[in-house]
Amino acid sequence: MDSVEVPVYSLGQPSRRTGLGGFSMKTTVIGGVGFITFLLLQLLGAGKIGLIVLGVTALIAVVISVPIGGRSLAQMIEMIIQDWRSRYKKEHIYLSGPSSRIANGHYRLPGVLARTEMHAAIDAAGRPFCAIFDRPRREATVLLNVQLSGQTAITQEERNMQTAEWGRWLASLSLSGDIISMALVVASRPGTGDVVAQEVAANVKDSAPEIARRIMNEAAATLSQGAPEIDAHIALTFSVSVSGADDVSFLDLIGMRLPTLYESLSWSGIQAAPMRESDVCARAHMFFHPSAEKEFEELSVHGVDHGLSWEDVGPAWCQKDTTVYHHDGAKSMTWEMAQAPRSTFEDTLLSPLIGHHGRIARKRVALVYRPFEAGQGAGRVEAEHQDAMVAANSSKKIRSAAAEMRLEHTDAARRAQARGAQLGRYSMFVTVTVNEDEDLGSIKHDVQQLGAQSNLRLRVMKRQQDAAFAVSCGLGQIPWSKPSTSTLAGM
Structure with a gap:
């Protein structure tokens, strides 16, 4: 008789979007807007204001990006x-x-x-x-x-x-x-043991032998001691x-x-x-x-x-x-x-x-x-896989292993969804x-x-x-x- 193999399962990874340099998309957008504003101010001759804008941009990027206890610094401040x-x-x-x-x-x-x-x-x-x-x-x-x-x-x-x-x-x-x-x-x-006693009472007939009823009642009393519901x-x-x-x-x-x-x-x-x-x-x-x-x-x-x-x-x-x-x-x-x-x-x-x-x-x-929803999920899986491919090609050597693992996960998700998942x-x-x-x-x-x-x-x-x-x-x-x-x- 052939033995049945014990299957193993896995979950996907949290959805994320990769921006430039491996940073998140939100950080990339804020940094890009701040840098463009800095360049415009430099062209207009307001270099000091541009430096202030650059510093504020960096501060905002840190607040929304640095994780503390699984949440961003902005969320932690909001909770406090x-x-x-x-x-x-x-x-x-x-x-x-x-x-x-x-x-x-x-x-x-x-x-x-x-x-x-x-x-x-x-x-x-x-x-x-x-x-x-x-x-x-x-x-x-x-x-x-x-x-x-x-x-x-x-x-x-x-x-x-x-x-x-x-x-x-x-x-x-x-x-x-x-x-x-x-x-x-x-x-x-x-x-409390009342539920066990009720189940025993429902299964024991009055016509049953006295020894059988006593054994069942004693078993119910023993099983109900410290038994959780x-x-x-x-x-x-x-x-x-x-x-x-x-x-x-x-x-x-x-x-x-x-x-x-x-x-x-x-x-x-x-x-x-x-x-x-x-x-x-x-x-x-x-x-x-x-x-x-x-x-x-x-x-x-x-x-x-x-x-x-x-x-x-x-x-x-x-x-x-x-x-x-x-x-x-x-x-x-x-x-x-x-x-x-x-x-x-x-x-x-x-x-x-x-x-x-x-x-x-x-x-x-x-x-x-x-x-x-089925249609929305398919679009998310494809977008996640494309983003994983971009991250795998743009990540530095120290992060390439994690990027490749993410690419494998997203590719497996695409195949699973094609089978009906x-x-x-x-x-x-x-x-x-x-x-x-x-x-x-x-x-x-x-x-x-x-x-x-x-x-x-x-x-x-x-x-x-x-x-x-x-x-x-x-x-x-x-x-x-x-x-x-x-x-x-x-x-």
């Missing part, structure tokens, strides 16, 4: 100013409820999620679903509850097929034209058209397409179904108020509705610090993917990061994917939540090590913890709809 302004105006502290300024005393979600609405409908397969609607941006997000197969005992060939089907499903998002983003969120939290969902954000303030006709269009989207996920080893309004409200509230997890799990096991509306799922209090986000008796820290895997990897790459960790009770990993952008956010009296120091080191095991470089999102926390919840707000996360944090 935003953080100082919010602290000066006391906007880094959020209060809700009857004693707050929130209309009707609701406990609305903070920040960019405050203006969202919730609408419920029935899809073409007869299943209820709900959409988180951001009316100013005309974006609707539908959440799918997913059951991941995890480390199920399957053959390598079956794993390869599931991975390929996941890639085809992502590629299909580019063909629709109106899907803005997809976010896969996998969250682990302490379990894994909650996962997929958030699909659609661009919709509305004609008025009360227009929700987009729900019919989304409902017609939803069954095709979540039913095709079964080929990827993922069992998906649309989440009801009550389920979405419960999950969002548990993210911001983790001490309520036990109560929500008990209500779910007993089939009791919690009665919480979308206007009241937010925290009563939260505060943003430089590296920590405090909310309702807990505190969280969020990392972003500073660097994707630079080499090839297998399909189990993210297992250490997504799996449960003994010292991290609550952890949430959000993988965000934003597809390009599509272009998109990836990002990842990791959030850890602990009690207010716990120390984040050791946990911070654990997260960095988990990222290293997954061949990722993670970076704490300084001065953006509130926006980062909202993004990692997978409720529709993503940084790519803004020029940068600093712009999202400033909202």
Whole structure:
């Protein structure tokens, strides 16, 4: 019997445009404009002013080009100013409820999620679903509850097929034209054991022998001790058209397409179904108020509705610090993917990061994917390949190796797209939540090590913890709809 080869995968490289001398196109344009202005002033006899213009041009080029923590100096300055302004105006502290300024005393979600609405409908397969609607941006997000197969005992060939089907499903998002983003969120939290007991009770009949029922109950009690609960969902954000303030006709269009989207996920080893309004409200509230997890799990096991509306799922209090986000008796820290895997990897790459960790009770990993439209992606791939060829021919010897590697990546992207692949952008956010009296120091080191095991470089999102926390919840707000996360944090 022939052994099945374990395939390896690779990601592309961040898009960039190369200017003169290996500098970025933005730096080249600014330098060219400044130099031409300097020459004109020299011809007009204003040499001193020309020197000043040349110095200002060099300063601007440095500000927009020098990277600090993965961002340009200009973006860092913008973030520092935003953080100082919010602290000066006391906007880094959020209060809700009857004693707050929130209309009707609701406990609305903070920040960019405050203006969202919730609408419920029935899809073409007869299943209820709900959409988180951001009316100013005309974006609707539908959440799918997913059951991941995890480390199920399957053959390598079956794993390869599931991975390929996941890639085809992502590629299909580019063909629709109106899907803005997809976010896969996998969250682990302490379990109460009620869910395991419910599963055992459903599988054990009263007519079963006493010894068999006792063994099953003892096994359930043993397995539920310290066992974590894994909650996962997929958030699909659609661009919709509305004609008025009360227009929700987009729900019919989304409902017609939803069954095709979540039913095709079964080929990827993922069992998906649309989440009801009550389920979405419960999950969002548990993210911001983790001490309520036990109560929500008990209500779910007993089939009791919690009665919480979308206007009241937010925290009563939260505060943003430089590296920590405090909310309702807990505190969280969020990392972003500073660097994707630079080499090839297998399909189990993210297992250490997504799996449960003994010292991290609550952890949430959000993988965000934003597809390009099929035609737009083809143009970007060709432009990137042409730019890589220019860079390979113009780079100096010390940079020729990197330029050649980039050329190989872009050429491989062209071939993959010719076979049916599509272009998109990836990002990842990791959030850890602990009690207010716990120390984040050791946990911070654990997260960095988990990222290293997954061949990722993670970076704490300084001065953006509130926006980062909202993004990692997978409720529709993503940084790519803004020029940068600093712009999202400033909202």
